[in-house]
Amino acid sequence: MTDYRSHEPLAQTIGDAAVEYLQALVRLDTTSPPGNERQATGYIAALLAAEGIESTVVESEPTRANLVAWLRAENPTGRPVMLMGHTDVVAVERDKWDHDPFGGEIIEDFMWGRGTLDMKNQVAGQLAAFLALKRANLPLTRDVIFAAFADEEVSGTLGAGWVYEHHRGLIDAEFALNEGGGSQVEMGGARFYTCGTGEKGQSILNVTFRGKPGHASTPIPETAMEKLGIALERLREWEPDLTITKPVRAMLEGIGAVLGGNDQAEIRRILALESPVWDDFADLPLSDRDRTRLYAITHHTAVPTMLTAGQRINVIPSEVTLGIDCRLVPGTTPEEWRQLVSDVIGGIGEVELVNRNAGVASDPHSPFFDAIKGTLTNLVPEAHIVPNLIGGRTDAAWFPDIKVYGFYPMLPVDRDGAYEGTVHGHNERIHVDDVRFGARFAYDLIAGFATS
């Protein structure tokens, strides 16, 4: 089989292009809402057109633009593979930044700006890879799709969700590469790249408590406030069951295989248990941060975050509403979850489901996952890669029948915490070598996978 992976100077060319595209994309303010992603799709469409690639731009609402482009295989023997991403970004607090969040300035090899990590870097890198694939004119055995969606940061209903519903044929892929993975966890002294092969669902619950109103100068029992307090206490004491999904099982097995010895034996012991509990994980050699993450991806969580109550300080309110952000491990439906929370609260409040997203999980073992693994280890021979369940939510949730993998790696270089807390935070920035590396990875992955 011919090896179509990049070598110098091609790797250099792809890297240069990715840096240039990222800088241009960062300078387009696509803060969502209102998004105005049309600016980004206009820029991308022009680059594609210059290479003779036709793209389709569909707007769910004026300016909320989604772009899709295809590289066609002459005689396809497999179904399409998609490079997907979103062009919108979250808002910034300008005065908290050390450099212009929409400037794309490069200072001491770091490019600064909103979206440099989430996720204009990946959009730019995948675009550079896609254009290089076109130029290379490889004998494709499956079509390659490039997709840039709007509105991911708010909900995706005007982006990926809308395209899936109204233009399904445009994104009819078997496999997709998406955001959500490529970061590293440490266990037992070894570093592992995680590849998202599933993600938790987000369901929002509103719980309404009702009680007698009255004047605050004369306390009365069974008020809405009192019921709220009892419900919060019951939620705090409750521990939802531990659930080990396929991606988490595969992750732990993968880590065990690398660590060997006692750690592997301990992981095997836990995975063999009929109903493991959180205490069983106590002896695993994990940092506090990774332990917290492991908890989140093995449990449904219910975190109260919003409260609507009271009109005046001297009036006992007759109604109080609590908003709870719940993250569900795949396998439990939002309706089942609503019932469970309702039982825990014990009938003192009315539980309503206001947002229903179940979790999703792709099979961690697939030819595309093997290709991701093979491509990474070719570039970084000492790298270990394991599947993972993503605790947050991405556009993957909209595509129940596409096998979406969240993976976009950075170099295995410690950036002294430069990235810590900057995604959706202040001073988001990326080392240009990481921009280059991601783009080269995307090229090598597709050049191999879509020609085999």
Ligand SMILES: [Zn+2]
């Ligand atoms: Zn994102």
